[in-house]
Amino acid sequence: xxxxxxxxxxxxxxxxxxxxxxxxxxxILKAVxxxxxx
Amino acid sequence: MNKTGFVLVDxxxxxxxxxxxxxxxxxxxxxxxxxxxxxxTAGIAFAPPGPISVPHTNPxxxxxxxxxxxxxxxSGIIGRVVAKNIIDLVKRGRMTxxxxxxxxxxxxxxxxxxxxxxxxxxVIVVYPVVPDMRCFPKEAGRDLFVSHLEMGLSGAWMxxxxxxxxxxxxxGRIGWSLIPE
Numbered sequence: 033x034x035x036x037x038x039x040x041x042x043x044x045x046x047x048x049x050x051x052x053x054x055x056x057x058x059x060i061l062k063a064v065x066x067x068x069x070x
Numbered sequence: 071m072n073k074t075g076f077v078l079v080d081x082x083x084x085x086x087x088x089x090x091x092x093x094x095x096x097x098x099x100x101x102x103x104x105x106x107x108x109x110x111t112a113g114i115a116f117a118p119p120g121p122i123s124v125p126h127t128n129p130x131x132x133x134x135x136x137x138x139x140x141x142x143x144x145s146g147i148i149g150r151v152v153a154k155n156i157i158d159l160v161k162r163g164r165m166t167x168x169x170x171x172x173x174x175x176x177x178x179x180x181x182x183x184x185x186x187x188x189x190x191x192x193v194i195v196v197y198p199v200v201p202d203m204r205c206f207p208k209e210a211g212r213d214l215f216v217s218h219l220e221m222g223l224s225g226a227w228m229x230x231x232x233x234x235x236x237x238x239x240x241x242g243r244i245g246w247s248l249i250p251e
Contacts, residue, residue, distance in 0.1 A: 043222035044188060053224035056193055063175030063197040063216045064250040067147060 076117035079103055083119055090120045091211075094172035094202040097138075100165050101152050110152045113145030118171075122200050138200050143176045146251025171200040175216065179229045191225025194218075 035043070042048055071077055081098035090096050096119045103109040118138050125135035140148075147169060155165040175197040183189035195218050201211025239249040 043190060046223070049223040049227070052220055052222060053227050056195070056218075056220055056224055056228055059195050059216045059218055060175070060177055060250070063177075063195065063213070066197070067169065067173070067175050067250070 072117045074117070077103055077109065077111045077115050079111055079116045081117075081119040083117070085120060087121060087125055091201065092203055094170065094200065094204055096120070097170040097172045097200050099168035099170045100155055101148055102155075102165075110156065112148040112152050114140045116140070116148075138171050139176060139178075140171075142178060143251050144171065144174060144199055147174055150251060172198050172202040174199050177232075179225060179232065181226065181229050184226060184229065186226060186230060188223070189226030190222055191229050193220045193225045193228050 072083075079098040079101045082093070082096040085093065085096055098116060098119070101111050101116055103111070118140065121135035122138045123136045125133060127133055138144075151167045151169050154167040158165050158167065175195070176199045177196075178194045180192045180194075181189070182191055195216055197213045197216040198205075198211075203211045206212055206214075235249050239246045239251075
C-alpha cells in the first residue's frame with residue numbers, strides 16, 4: 033500500500049498532528065488507568 | 071514447561087479456540103508456576119494459553135495461529151505484577167497483585183524518522199491485548215476508543231515522549247512509579 037500525496041500532507045500537518053498527539057495520549061492514559069487497577 | 075520450552079503458569083491450558091475466546095479468565099493473572107511456587111515468569115518466558123484469533127492451516131499443513139504479544143509494554147506490566155507479588159510474599163505471605171492479558175493495554179511505536187519537525191512513526195495502541203468478549207461483546211472484544219493505529223508526525227513526538235519518560239522511570243527519578251511501563 034502506498035501513501036498518497038493527500039495522506040502525506042496530513043501526516044506532516046503540524047496542527048492536525050498536535051490534535052492527533054493529544055488524542056493518542058488520551059487513549060494511552062485511559063488504557064493505563066484501567067491497567068493500574070491491579 | 072510445555073513441549074515448546076515455555077514455562078506453564080496459572081492460566082487454563084488445553085482449551086479449544088472457541089472456548090478460549092469466550093473465557094478471558096484462561097489468561098494467567100499472577101504468572102507463577104503451579105508446581106514450583108518459587109518460579110515466576112515475565113515477558114516471553116511463560117506459555118500463553120492459546121491463540122488470540124482463529125487458528126488456520128496453510129495448504130502445506132503448517133499451522134498458522136496468532137499468539138498474544140508478550141514483549142515491550144506487556145512484559146513491563148507483567149514484571150511489575152511479579153515484582154510486587156514477590157514483595158508481598160516476603161512481607162505478608164500472600165499475593166495481592168494480578169493482571170491478566172485480557173485486562174492489559176499495549177502500545178507499540180515503529181519509528182520512520184525521529185525528527186520532531188518532519189519525522190514519522192506508526193503508533194499502535196490496543197486494549198485489551200487478549201480480546202475480552204465479556205467486557206466488549208459488540209466490539210470484537212476490544213475497547214475501540216483506545217485500540218487504534220496512527221501514522222504521522224504525532225507518532226515521532228510520541229516516540230520521543232515515551233523514550234524520555236521511560237529513561238526517567240528506569241533511573242528511578244522523582245515520580246518514576248507513576249509513569250506507565
